[in-house]
Amino acid sequence: MKIIKDKVAKLSFVALLLSMTAAMFYTPTASAHGEKSQAAFMRMRTIHWYDLNWSKDELNVNETMTVSGKFHVFAGWPETVDKPEVSFLNIGIPGPVFIRAGSWIGGQLVPRSVSLELGETYEFKVLLKARRPGDWHVHTMMNVEGGGPIIGPGKWVTINGSMGSFVNPIVTLTGDTIDLEKYAIDSIYFWSFLWYAIGLAWLLYWVKGPMFIPRALAVQAGKADTLISAGDKKIGVAFGLGTIIFVAVTMGTTNEKYPVTTPLQAGLMRGIQWLEIPESTVHVKVEDATYRVPGRAMQMTLTIHNGGDTAVRLGEFNTASVRFLDPDVLEDESGYPDDLLAEEGLTVSDNSPIAPGESRTVNVTASDAAWEVYRLADLIYDPDSRFAGLLFFFDADGNRQMSTVDAPLIPSFM
Amino acid sequence: MSASQSAVRSRAEAVQVSRTFDWMILFTLFTAVLGGYHIHYMLTGGDWDFWSDWKDRRLWVTVAPIVSITFPAAVQACLWWRYRLPVGATISVLALLLGEWINRYMNFWGWTYFPINICFPSNLVPGAIVLDVVLMLGGSMTLTAVVGGMAYGLLFYPGNWPIIAPLHVPVEYNGMMMTLADLQGYHYVRTGTPEYIRMVEKGTLRTFGKDVAPVSAFFSAFVCIIIYFLWHFFGRWFAKTDFISDDAS
Ligand SMILES: [Cu+2]
Numbered sequence: 001m002k003i004i005k006d007k008v009a010k011l012s013f014v015a016l017l018l019s020m021t022a023a024m025f026y027t028p029t030a031s032a033h034g035e036k037s038q039a040a041f042m043r044m045r046t047i048h049w050y051d052l053n054w055s056k057d058e059l060n061v062n063e064t065m066t067v068s069g070k071f072h073v074f075a076g077w078p079e080t081v082d083k084p085e086v087s088f089l090n091i092g093i094p095g096p097v098f099i100r101a102g103s104w105i106g107g108q109l110v111p112r113s114v115s116l117e118l119g120e121t122y123e124f125k126v127l128l129k130a131r132r133p134g135d136w137h138v139h140t141m142m143n144v145e146g147g148g149p150i151i152g153p154g155k156w157v158t159i160n161g162s163m164g165s166f167v168n169p170i171v172t173l174t175g176d177t178i179d180l181e182k183y184a185i186d187s188i189y190f191w192s193f194l195w196y197a198i199g200l201a202w203l204l205y206w207v208k209g210p211m212f213i214p215r216a217l218a219v220q221a222g223k224a225d226t227l228i229s230a231g232d233k234k235i236g237v238a239f240g241l242g243t244i245i246f247v248a249v250t251m252g253t254t255n256e257k258y259p260v261t262t263p264l265q266a267g268l269m270r271g272i273q274w275l276e277i278p279e280s281t282v283h284v285k286v287e288d289a290t291y292r293v294p295g296r297a298m299q300m301t302l303t304i305h306n307g308g309d310t311a312v313r314l315g316e317f318n319t320a321s322v323r324f325l326d327p328d329v330l331e332d333e334s335g336y337p338d339d340l341l342a343e344e345g346l347t348v349s350d351n352s353p354i355a356p357g358e359s360r361t362v363n364v365t366a367s368d369a370a371w372e373v374y375r376l377a378d379l380i381y382d383p384d385s386r387f388a389g390l391l392f393f394f395d396a397d398g399n400r401q402m403s404t405v406d407a408p409l410i411p412s413f414m
Numbered sequence: 415m416s417a418s419q420s421a422v423r424s425r426a427e428a429v430q431v432s433r434t435f436d437w438m439i440l441f442t443l444f445t446a447v448l449g450g451y452h453i454h455y456m457l458t459g460g461d462w463d464f465w466s467d468w469k470d471r472r473l474w475v476t477v478a479p480i481v482s483i484t485f486p487a488a489v490q491a492c493l494w495w496r497y498r499l500p501v502g503a504t505i506s507v508l509a510l511l512l513g514e515w516i517n518r519y520m521n522f523w524g525w526t527y528f529p530i531n532i533c534f535p536s537n538l539v540p541g542a543i544v545l546d547v548v549l550m551l552g553g554s555m556t557l558t559a560v561v562g563g564m565a566y567g568l569l570f571y572p573g574n575w576p577i578i579a580p581l582h583v584p585v586e587y588n589g590m591m592m593t594l595a596d597l598q599g600y601h602y603v604r605t606g607t608p609e610y611i612r613m614v615e616k617g618t619l620r621t622f623g624k625d626v627a628p629v630s631a632f633f634s635a636f637v638c639i640i641i642y643f644l645w646h647f648f649g650r651w652f653a654k655t656d657f658i659s660d661d662a663s
Binding site for chain 2: 113168191219240247248263
């Protein structure tokens, strides 16, 4: 007897553990720090984020900030990633620490997925309202169907205050002002637990009498029919009919209480406006490119042709959100995240102004620890060992032109 | 323990031991079903059950009853044919919902801070009670599958309507019309659940216009009948005692 009791107790314990594990099984993805683990070619050849601005580094609960800038959809999109025909402008934060109060591409609100064109540049803005205090890394992010999340640069933002004071007032089309943070929670609990109680009542009706062993013996003895009494049947009919009637009645009263409801809204948005940027007059040809593993530097030989009417200098090489600048030409004033900014990372063998009509071949070196820290160097182990990025040229007045590069990369281990 | 030597000495003691077993078995069954059913439901129903902006008139109505009638059918098979206890469906659903509520409250709200009004579980109790009552009154698997399975599918949407209706009130947001549920999905950022994987309002039932929910519910109800049969047989097979030799008892 005792042995069996112990066994059942042990089994119950195992079952309890199993169910606890199951209950813990799922938590919505809260991490926003996948940026370094994403394959380098994904970050270099898909979406290039630039001109980014995080409007605040610190704010209180209920205050808003924006993350805005541009993204260029790279023309040399890798074959292994689905084209951004169905994409969603997301924001890389650890769960709802901010709410996304709005997001726009080319001035159009984009609560749904959009279709993007390769080779085009778009302007975007995400409006965030602070909800939960803490230090959060806020990344730009684009989800591409068949390609996964493409994470852009992240910047630390501090939220002060307490989440208890967060409010999210919304005016519905029926004219009511509600706080979406707490809206309908009482009725969700009420209906859910009322039905749970009704279910429990049905269960308890059967639990109150002898259950397993006596009933099993009766069934084995061929007396199964005696186990359901006329009284049981009456109670059963009451529960069954009661349930159906109650469902019907509460559906009716709900419809009276909420006469105006609409179906969920979904669908792909096409025709998103891209930026009309005049075609660049600076043409760049990559003669060769090597990555020196020990020096953590990429060297490229570029032939630059200036087809415009003002002299230009190379000021920035931007790849996978890491910005290599030539300090003589360009200094960052936007407060770009330090770890992604190599202020003196770009050296050009001859960076004197390239006159209109002139062609010049130069050696360009982009070096910074970021190659290692952000695992861009892993590129040399990718199946398609190519690099890609944006080059920004500036004339004496600070006018900027953008060229893209996309070429094979040869590693050098010496 | 052998048949010739009884472990109990009196009838009172036998009743007491039997009652102890009742509670132990009930507890074991409840937690074991909770674990298995929970994993099954999360893997098959998943996002449709997790998020208010997935609870639509087409796919949620169709998917949730079909994937959730499984364990109730199997547990009914065991509890009815061996014990004549018509509580298999209710016990399964109550176990599942306990697990779901713990998960939603502790993980979704407590750990990730999604408000409960976006991540509450669907209500499965009305269908489960009717399923049990039909089995008790008819005592037939076929009747339970056809009538009970049908009712299980049909009761799902109306049984959840009082919970989700407030979230289907429309709102104008920056020049677009959406429901409050859509707005919740937009506001409360899910980095791992981009908008395009949301499977709502998709399908070919366009000719039915506004009345798509009842049509989806009927479709779901028919599939529930088939799934009920299938899982009822799983339950019977699982509840077999052939692998325990008679000598041991
Ligand atoms: Cu980060």
